[in-house]
Amino acid sequence: MAVADSDEFADRGNAPHDFRTTLSSEEIKVAGESAIELSFDSHYRGWAGQSASVTVEFDGSGEQTEILRYDSSSVEDNYDGSVLNANETIAVDVPAGAKKAVFRWNFQAEANSWYWAIDSVSVRQALPETAEEPTSAWVVSDIQGEPGDLAHAFSDVNEVRPDAAGLLMVGDIVATGSEAQWAEIDKVMNDAEGILPGTVAAAIGNHESYTGEPWEVLRDRFLSFAERDRVWDEYVLEGAGGEVPVLVLGQESQRPPEVPMSAEQIDWLKERLAHWTKQGKQVLVISHFPLGDTASASWIPWYHNHYEHNDQLTGILGDYPNAVMLNGHTHYPFELGDWATQRRTDGGHPDGFWAVNTGAIQVEWDARGEDTAGISEIVTRNINRGLTVDVYEDRLVIEGRDFGVAGAGGTNDVNSVVRSVTIPNPLAK
Structure with missing residues (x-):
């Protein structure tokens, strides 16, 4: 489990948005895949001015694509049950010829805001479309x-x-x-x-x-x-x-x-x-x-x-x-x-x-x-x-x-x- 907790960030004298942290995955092999799925357990507590995001970068290009975002426009500040104890599963298209991917979890907030916890991260092949009857x-x-x-x-x-x-x-x-x-x-x-x-x-x-x-x-x-x-x-x-x-x-x-x-x-x-x-x-x-x-x-x-x-x-x-x-x-x-x-x-x-x-x-x-x-x-x-x-x-x-x-x-x-x-x-x- 990883927790980013601005509520416990002790230094109150810094400028707004003074708590920033990023957690990066290892390089993940994606050669030959047209799409993958990122799955992880997420427990997010929001606050005004606080935000969290997940990005993906392919082959060390330096270009990070945002695939998930929590902020005051998408999550109710202070308490939002829809993002507590939740599973996030995100489909990601893989560019043609890409060989490796890196995912990053980014969190920023003013000191003494709230937190984000993640766990059980996995990456898997995306399920193909199906025309079968269930x-x-x-x-x-x-x-x-x-x-x-x-x-x-x-x-x-x-x-x-x-x-x-x-x-x-x-x-x-x-x-x-x-x-x-x-x-x-x-x-x-x-x-x-x-x-x-x-x-x-x-x-x-x-x-x-x-x-x-x-x-x-x-x-x-x-x-x-x-x-x-x-x-x-x-x-x-x-x-x-x-x-x-x-x-x-x-x-x-x-x-x-x-x-x-x-x-x-x-x-x-x-x-x-x-x-x-x-x-x-x-x-x-x-x-x-x-x-x-x-x-x-x-x-x-x-x-x-x-x-x-x-x-x-x-x-x-x-x-x-x-x-x-x-x-x-x-x-x-x-x-x-x-x-x-x-x-x-x-x-x-x-x-x-x-x-x-x-x-x-x-x-x-x-x-x-x-x-x-x-x-x-x-x-x-x-x-x-x-x-x-x-x-x-x-x-x-x-x-x-x-x-x-x-x-x-x-x-x-x-x-x-x-x-x-x-x-x-x-x-x-």
Whole structure:
């Protein structure tokens, strides 16, 4: 990790913009490439007059081309969640005949401004354009008593992915787990039968068991909806882009912790990840709760250790760069930099695994405060959001979509893409 921190620059007597620093990469071989991608993790805190940039220079020409810039015109001063805990991936065209490239991270600010931290820098071949058709999936979570919004989401996502192979429902499908609430969801599913994908894979959430009835009764209502006999299982989506494995994880007994899991389920996860890795496939892992220190809000204490075996699960997934975990639960904004993160582990694969926040059908939450000791949360607005996933042989593309909510406090009914991330398949030949 490298940190440029003007806040700790002690000499207050210098002229404005007195803190300047540049970090340069080694020379990187680019001969024969027409385009490359620079990827790095970035944590930027802005201030008036402060700026940061990334430039590239080819073959020692002395000409530096700016490929990324943060300043007061592009980043909100003092605090902008979109550039905190974020991944930056930048496509760079390589001039004909160029042999080497040098990247530079430049930071300048008045003393006692803020900072920029970077980590996990990599350069790779750019993915070529593809004309292939993908295998697609719809992803929703955290409906929690809003069946009307769920029906609306189905209608919107069908407009953009009518040939999707699967619907992934990532927990908190109902508000408390009552029979009446499941009946409402069943009606939405039945009414949408003509447009729903052929495969529905559901994960259990915490809101499935809040009526006060015995855990076994509430679990079995979920299992009846999911049409299986255990909380974890495997699905294989079939589409134009080939097979897409989906591994579903979940709690097996009454809380606490939120996600008690047996050794059998963990061993099954390891075996299925190994199996699909041998096939060269990217694997979707869906589980309602985030693992600690992955996607949005998972650094907050009450989200950080929901899993009984949090560290073990993180370590297992860290060995599989083809694994992509989708989690709900937090209701946090797609606009945050850490809505999609690349989580690396000690001793794991250098690329780690990806974790992506699914958004929520119900309402949006966000954090207030900047340290774990004093953090709090608030409900910010009514929303209706989910994901589409498009899987190709050499990549998958995830779009965070806003389906829109009518009424006060809602968003416009725009069926728009808020964020997207392309995750290369490291196993593709």
